[in-house]
Amino acid sequence: MELFSQAEPYRIKVVEPLKLTTKSQRADILRKAHYNIFNIPAEDVFVDLLTDSGTSAMSQYQWAGMMTGDESYAGCRNWFHLEEVVREITGYPYVLPTHQGRPAENILMMLHLQPGFSALGNMFFDTTHAHVVHKGGIPHDLVIDEGLDTTAEHPFKGNIDLEKLETFIRKEGREKVGLIHITVTCNNNGGQPVSMENLRGVRAIADKYGLPFYLDAARFAENAYFIKQREPGYENKSVKDIAREMFSYADGCTMSSKKDGLVNIGGFLALKDEQKYRQAQQLLILLEGFVTYGGMAGRDLEALAIGLQEVLDEPYLASRIRQVHLLGNMLLEAGVPALRPIGGHCVMLDMKRFLPHIPQEQYPAEAFTAELYLDSGTRGCGLGQLAFGCEDPQSGEIHYSPLEVVRLAIPRRVYTDNHIRHVAKSVIDLYERRQELKGMRLVWAPPGLRHFTAHLQPLD
Numbered sequence: 001m002e003l004f005s006q007a008e009p010y011r012i013k014v015v016e017p018l019k020l021t022t023k024s025q026r027a028d029i030l031r032k033a034h035y036n037i038f039n040i041p042a043e044d045v046f047v048d049l050l051t052d053s054g055t056s057a058m059s060q061y062q063w064a065g066m067m068t069g070d071e072s073y074a075g076c077r078n079w080f081h082l083e084e085v086v087r088e089i090t091g092y093p094y095v096l097p098t099h100q101g102r103p104a105e106n107i108l109m110m111l112h113l114q115p116g117f118s119a120l121g122n123m124f125f126d127t128t129h130a131h132v133v134h135k136g137g138i139p140h141d142l143v144i145d146e147g148l149d150t151t152a153e154h155p156f157k158g159n160i161d162l163e164k165l166e167t168f169i170r171k172e173g174r175e176k177v178g179l180i181h182i183t184v185t186c187n188n189n190g191g192q193p194v195s196m197e198n199l200r201g202v203r204a205i206a207d208k209y210g211l212p213f214y215l216d217a218a219r220f221a222e223n224a225y226f227i228k229q230r231e232p233g234y235e236n237k238s239v240k241d242i243a244r245e246m247f248s249y250a251d252g253c254t255m256s257s258k259k260d261g262l263v264n265i266g267g268f269l270a271l272k273d274e275q276k277y278r279q280a281q282q283l284l285i286l287l288e289g290f291v292t293y294g295g296m297a298g299r300d301l302e303a304l305a306i307g308l309q310e311v312l313d314e315p316y317l318a319s320r321i322r323q324v325h326l327l328g329n330m331l332l333e334a335g336v337p338a339l340r341p342i343g344g345h346c347v348m349l350d351m352k353r354f355l356p357h358i359p360q361e362q363y364p365a366e367a368f369t370a371e372l373y374l375d376s377g378t379r380g381c382g383l384g385q386l387a388f389g390c391e392d393p394q395s396g397e398i399h400y401s402p403l404e405v406v407r408l409a410i411p412r413r414v415y416t417d418n419h420i421r422h423v424a425k426s427v428i429d430l431y432e433r434r435q436e437l438k439g440m441r442l443v444w445a446p447p448g449l450r451h452f453t454a455h456l457q458p459l460d
């Protein structure tokens with residue numbers, strides 16, 4: 001369909017009021033939160049860009065569908081609806097509902113990994129990575145080199161390096177590889193897409209060595225939209241057909257519906273192989289629930305069945321990606337060091353270039369997220385030294401995180417362009433007075449996953 005406008009293809013029927021706070025109130029809130037934005041009550045946030053996961057606005061059809069939820073233990077009608085929709089979109093005959101993405105990953109990794117086995121992918125999302133390790137497996141990120149270069153322009157920076165993939169399989173031996181798992185779009189480097197050509201290449205290698213190949217389909221529709229925009233030969237295909245072709249090359253997928261499912265909770269595992277499905281069913285009953293609801297209520301199954309169809313609507317996808325790019329382009333035009341090119345669901349800011357005067361052991365990403373909240377009530381997410389690095393208090397030795405970024409993830413169908421402009425203005429203002437920003441000192445932290453609960457204090 002010819003798009004005659006990039007305006008949102010929906011209007012607003014229900015509003016969720018936002019609280020306006022003063023700067024001095026935000027200063028108090030920050031102090032009480034120990035300068036860690038994870039500790040701030042969401043009601044005190046004006047524009048919440050912490051994550052795009054589970055934060056989507058549902059449509060009138062999804063809310064109406066919720067009322068048709070059938071809460072029977074076995075065989076509820078909403079399950080049959082969801083199963084039919086997933087089969088139609090993916091082409092996979094066997095579908096297992098889960099309460100979000102990670103239980104699907106847990107089951108998939110149990111099916112394919114044993115201690116010492118490798119799992120190969122472009123970049124494993126953190127929960128997927130953790131589930132591989134949990135089964136004794138070893139995850140290997142084999143994304144193309146451009147995918148790790150924050151300034152390289154490439155249309156498909158989520159692609160796996162096919163040469164690295166094949167070399168790895170040859171060197172380690174096929175028997176030591178449990179599976180290939182490709183994330184579309186690639187979340188870790190900012191929602192960068194994977195090309196159809198690349199997926200076809202992975203299929204060829206998987207066939208050559210007899211390896212199973214799955215997709216992590218959390219953002220499959222955004223990936224399909226980028227293929228339509230950027231890959232020759234796909235400009236006249238529907239996003240739905242493109243998605244179906246993407247799925248056709250894999251043996252199945254895991255899905256966190258909290259992203260492109262346009263729902264607040266949900267997920268699934270879908271498979272081509274009947275034997276694997278039978279095994280997965282047993283694990284599903286053990287870990288999640290009966291095979292026709294998994295971890296979800298009947299009403300949630302219905303909302304997901306509808307959301308999966310709405311997410312493939314091209315005017316929706318056009319306005320979604322346009323809004324993410326609106327933020328990214330406003331920042332780039334003002335000279336703000338954002339990672340290029342802008343991806344599908346977020347804008348990432350490079351704190352090494354934004355705040356070069358703050359050393360990594362003074363947590364520049366957290367210094368920025370605190371200041372951004374203070375300035376405009378915006379919540380972003382720091383992904384740097386606090387999350388991935390560590391400092392030994394005894395020896396004083398520091399392990400540096402290779403990345404020091406702040407992610408501004410855009411929820412789907414939630415904010416207007418005015419909210420986006422509000423955020424852009426605040427980031428640009430901070431960039432102009434970046435010399436005034438000071439580092440942070442760690443006051444308290446747990447031994448692992450410390451960025452979620454750490455207490456910080458600004459240095460003066």
Ligand SMILES: *Cc1c(COP(=O)(O)O)cnc(C)c1O
Pocket residue numbers: 053100101102103125127128183187216218219255256257258259266267
């Ligand atoms: C969110 C996410 C997951 C995990 O899903 P949950 O629903 O949070 O359990 C897995 N992979 C990717 C790419 C994700 O973005």
